[in-house]
Amino acid sequence: MHDDFDRCYRAVKSSDARFDGWFITAVLTTGIYCRPSCPVRPPLARNVRFYPTAAAAQRAGFRACKRCHPDAAPGSPEWNIRGDVVGRAMRLIADGTVDREGVAGLAGHLGYSARQLQRLLQVEVGAGPLALARAQRAQTARVLIETTDLSMADVAFAAGFASIRQFNDTVRAVCATTPTALRHQATARSKVRRDRGAHGPGTVSLRLPVRTPFAFEGVFGHLAACAVPGCEEVRDGAYRRTLRLPHGNGIASLSPAPDHVRCLLMLDDFRDLTTAIARCRRLLDLDADPEAVIETLTDDPELAPIVAKAPGQRIPRTVDEAELAVRVVLSQQVSIKAARTHTHRLLLAHGEQISDAAGGLTHVFPSVERLADIDPDQLALPRARRQTLLALVAALADGTVGLGAGCDWERARHDLLTLPGIGPWTAEVIAMRGLGDPDAFPATDLGIQVAARRLGLPDNPRALTEHSARWRPWRSYATQHLWTALDHAVNDWPPTSKEIA
Known part of the structure; x- marks a missing residue:
């Protein structure tokens, strides 16, 4: 643009x-x-x-x-709707891949050489991977300087800088002031920084910006309805969940407002701050472009009324693509309550325990490596779904199926569909909620068919898929709007079920 x-x-x-x-x-x-x-x-x-x-x-x-x-500012929605190498690279950079693995590691995830990737990014976004990562480090540093009482040395380390000198030089270049002066300015403007320190060590509070309109009830209601006890909860008007991060664990507490989300992060290691912020933004789909979605979907007279009723829907996504895939398999052909029960058992048996002084969270969802050691006899699942789960975990563990932030969406779909027990519905829900493909469409979903029938749309999967061509490239958002037409707990925020709240 x-x-x-x-x-x-x-x-x-x-x-x-x-x-x-x-x-x-x-x-x-x-x-x-x-x-x-x-x-x-x-x-x-x-x-x-x-x-x-x-x-x-x-x-x-x-x-x-x-x-x-x-x-x-909110991140460019362009990087979330593009499935090409540049879009994939930008998502990986946002997740902190350059800081952890360098440019060579980033290029390796994408199947390109470092020189090819440098050239592509330079042409498309005007800067190479190192410059993009540097800008992100500067933003993380500013957040920590202005909102925490960390020492400047700790800020530099947490933001990903290799040295204090590099940190100082970058802040001066980007902000035209020193780190110390930046903190003094923030303190003079308000007492927010000192107040936030009351949350305790390892904690930072910040506002996550969002483009309006923001129909947060849909995304927060869906996450609350599917919340797995021990890993997720709703408490005091906030959706809370545990995070497994590169350098440790964490807890995110997210409270919605019409134009932002208040985010409270409790981290074992501040080096994970940038990654935690990126994953919270991804979870809530905060970098979406609601105006573009609304413009396309309201062209369909059958769909237009529900879009007008709650414009600005976001996709309920995930902080961990592999976790989402496992949970989708566990939810095949069962109710949300049954899926939560199956996932809770898996969490207690294989998840890592975590301390939560501010709430009732107890475990971090298990990694693929931990799940690879599952004893099949311990899974209280039908035989077919047990085989599907084991095949998925094995494929994720050995890299046969890749679902990371920088994966190729179409290849991921293809690889998922080769696994036993994974059909179009499972692949499309994973593409929609796990990978963030804005054009995923689980046409065989029962809720979508019921909503389509109520709105006068075709409810036959084949006919509905043909009709949905006019919603492209925003069929994931059309799916979310269709779900909101149902009388279901996924649309309730704050939750009305005591079991959830």
Whole structure:
């Protein structure tokens, strides 16, 4: 989008927040880059340049605006709807892959050489993997500086910097101030930083920005209805769940608001902060583009009424793709309550115990490696589903099936469908909720068929699939809207069932 100067400049002149994250505005006369909705007076067109990412603007020598904090805008929805190598690379970078494994590790996940990947990213987003990771580290550092009492050395370490000098130089370059001055400025603006320290060590509280409209009842209601005791819970108006992260475990507490989500993270190791934030955003589908979805889906007169009733639906996703796949298999042909029971047994038998002083969470969902050691006789499942679960776990463990943040969606579907007991419904639900494919469509889902019938849409899977062509590329969001047409617990937030709440 950044190549369309006229469209971008119109968005800047109107301070249109819908375009935050889509592109960056850089002002030649000030050397500052901003988000499109920055409240300052719009610059003259001749003094403006547009970049696809904050990293590209930084690489061109611009520094971040201190008023609109462009690096804190919602992420570009483009990277969540693209299944090509650039989209996959951006999702992996957001998950912290470069910091953990370097550019070579990132390229290896994608099946490219480091040089090929550098060239592709440079052309598409104006910066290479290192620059993109550097911009992300700078944003993480700013969050920690402004919202915690960590020492600057601990902030640098947690944000992923290799040295204090690199940390200082990056903050000065991006924010045009020193880390200490940045903290003093945040303290002077409010007492939020000191108040947040009361949550205890290893804790950080922040706002996760989101594009409006945001129909949070749908995504939070679905997560609450499917919550597995011990791993997930609803408490004091927040959805809480445990996290298995690269350097330790954590707990996320997420509370929705019309224009943001309040996120409280309790982490064993602050090096996991960037990854934890990315996974919480992914769980709630916060980088979606609701305006594009609404525009397409309301063109269908049968679907338009339910879209208008609750615009801005998000897909209830996951913090761990392998976990989601296992849970989908456990939910085959059973009720949500039965699926929760099966998953809870698996959690207690194989999950890692965790301490939760603020609630009732007890376990982290087991890794694929732990599940690979399951004794089949301990699984209280029908024989066919037991075989499916074991085949899935084995394929995930040996890499036959890859479901990570940077996987190829179509290849993942193909590989899943080769496993015994996995059909189109299972593959499409995993693609939708696990992989984030915006165009997944589980046409054989019973709830979708019931909702389609009520709305006057075809309820035969084949006919409904043909009809759904007009919803592309947003059929996952059409699915979520169809689910909201049902009288079901997945649509209740806050939950009405005492068993959930």
